[in-house]
Amino acid sequence: MNARCTYGVAPGALPLVGHALPLLRDPLAFLDALPGRGDLVQVRIGPVRAVVVCDPELTRRVLRDDETFDKGGPLYERIREVTGNGLASCPHSDHRGQRRLLQPAFHSGRMAAYAEVMSRQVRVTTGAWRDGGTVDAADEMLALSARIAVAAMFGAEADDARLAPLLDDFTTVVAGIPRRALVPPAADRLPTPGNRRYDRARSRLRGAIGRLIAGRADGAPDAGADQGDLLSLLLSAGRDGPDGRALTDDEIADQLVTFFAAGTETSGSALAWALHLLGGHPEVARRLRAEVDAVLGDAPAATLAHLPDLRLTAAVVNEALRLYPPAWLLTRTTTSDTRLGGHTLPAGTAVVYSAYLLHRRPDLFPDPERFDPDRWIAAPGAPAPPRTAFLPFGSGPRKCIGDVFALTEAALALAGVVADWDLRPAGGRRVRPAPRLVLSPHRLPMTTAARVRGG
Numbered sequence: 001m002n003a004r005c006t007y008g009v010a011p012g013a014l015p016l017v018g019h020a021l022p023l024l025r026d027p028l029a030f031l032d033a034l035p036g037r038g039d040l041v042q043v044r045i046g047p048v049r050a051v052v053v054c055d056p057e058l059t060r061r062v063l064r065d066d067e068t069f070d071k072g073g074p075l076y077e078r079i080r081e082v083t084g085n086g087l088a089s090c091p092h093s094d095h096r097g098q099r100r101l102l103q104p105a106f107h108s109g110r111m112a113a114y115a116e117v118m119s120r121q122v123r124v125t126t127g128a129w130r131d132g133g134t135v136d137a138a139d140e141m142l143a144l145s146a147r148i149a150v151a152a153m154f155g156a157e158a159d160d161a162r163l164a165p166l167l168d169d170f171t172t173v174v175a176g177i178p179r180r181a182l183v184p185p186a187a188d189r190l191p192t193p194g195n196r197r198y199d200r201a202r203s204r205l206r207g208a209i210g211r212l213i214a215g216r217a218d219g220a221p222d223a224g225a226d227q228g229d230l231l232s233l234l235l236s237a238g239r240d241g242p243d244g245r246a247l248t249d250d251e252i253a254d255q256l257v258t259f260f261a262a263g264t265e266t267s268g269s270a271l272a273w274a275l276h277l278l279g280g281h282p283e284v285a286r287r288l289r290a291e292v293d294a295v296l297g298d299a300p301a302a303t304l305a306h307l308p309d310l311r312l313t314a315a316v317v318n319e320a321l322r323l324y325p326p327a328w329l330l331t332r333t334t335t336s337d338t339r340l341g342g343h344t345l346p347a348g349t350a351v352v353y354s355a356y357l358l359h360r361r362p363d364l365f366p367d368p369e370r371f372d373p374d375r376w377i378a379a380p381g382a383p384a385p386p387r388t389a390f391l392p393f394g395s396g397p398r399k400c401i402g403d404v405f406a407l408t409e410a411a412l413a414l415a416g417v418v419a420d421w422d423l424r425p426a427g428g429r430r431v432r433p434a435p436r437l438v439l440s441p442h443r444l445p446m447t448t449a450a451r452v453r454g455g
């Protein structure tokens, strides 16, 4: 885009606090209104000004140039308090080395073993459901993705008794991050119940991860041997690391917290939204069951080998990621004066990009509010959705390292659930998105009816 882009100011600013109130009250409605204001739109939170990028090409420019638009801005500053200098929050200067070190954990050769863990954990989750029962599908999918993440990271299957407090603390921290991003750092020191809860949860989370590292580092006789999980990779980094030294326990903890944080609620939320959308669209659910029954036959669970034939399943996942991208709003900071869309952004400008905002632009995705998985299954000659404006996993050098892992997990879990269970909305209340760090359904009660395949 060479022409000068439009530059606007977001509506509804109040003296002193700026746009903090509409952002806290209803951030999704706030975002929806921004593209009408310009390609770049200024928002103000207290004294801090940020620029929201509303145009897909400008967003890609920001994401491609990770040196000028580095990790930073109000959200990442708060994320760093939890994940330290891990892969997702480290600055550009540390990123290449870290990514090179961690990439082997996502090598395609490892996916078959991960897929086995995923299928097994799906069976554990659904095995606890009762025919005619009710579950909160959001909680169930969060616990499922947490168990999968723990197994992939630590090679250990987490039992529910150990997982529950970890997930509670994790949820508290995740809920605290965006709120804290909207208030001045001095407010953290106030002894409010919320601050105390957040601090306690954060230190317990670090403590639990620290104990897992210590247990593996000196416990087992084969400590440090490659057990095919992320922790093995990190513990062996002394031999293969970028500067030939072992990672410290703190550096390892940063990465493990990062991967747990980045890979758990995101995946759980994507799955929960997919189930919610299917619950509201019985005809798509019927077609999905027919696909899963035909592809799985009488196999006990969906496996990696089934994935290429589960086309509607993948399309449902994509459409859920389009409508409710879990990583719905992220920030960067400019490291030098730079030009974007014909406008100058001084060094230190906070830049916001939002997959949610782009995915709901009618010029990019016609009838954007409609749940239409078929838009991802291109009929011959029909226009395909613009992949360049579809950013659930970000783009450029900081693109999600776990994207294939996440898509595999989502397809296997969705197929696994649909094969043997019919989930319907329960409770009669409208399901509301809770725009925290991750865009998750607030509560998602669903009834669980066991089904016979082909029935």
Ligand code: HEM
Binding pocket: 087, 088, 089, 099, 149, 258, 259, 262, 263, 264, 266, 267, 270, 325, 326, 327, 330, 331, 391, 392, 393, 394, 395, 397, 398, 399, 400, 401, 402, 403, 405, 406
């Ligand atoms: C549906 C599930 C997921 C979604 C929607 C998602 C989304 C994203 C997005 C948008 C980014 C880029 C952040 C930015 O631009 O600031 C990202 C980065 C990242 N994700 Fe994911 N993610 C998912 C699952 C996972 C999983 C399963 C893992 C690990 C097991 C993971 C690990 C990471 C890491 C480590 C980064 C930082 C990458 C880097 O900076 O090099 N994510 N993710």
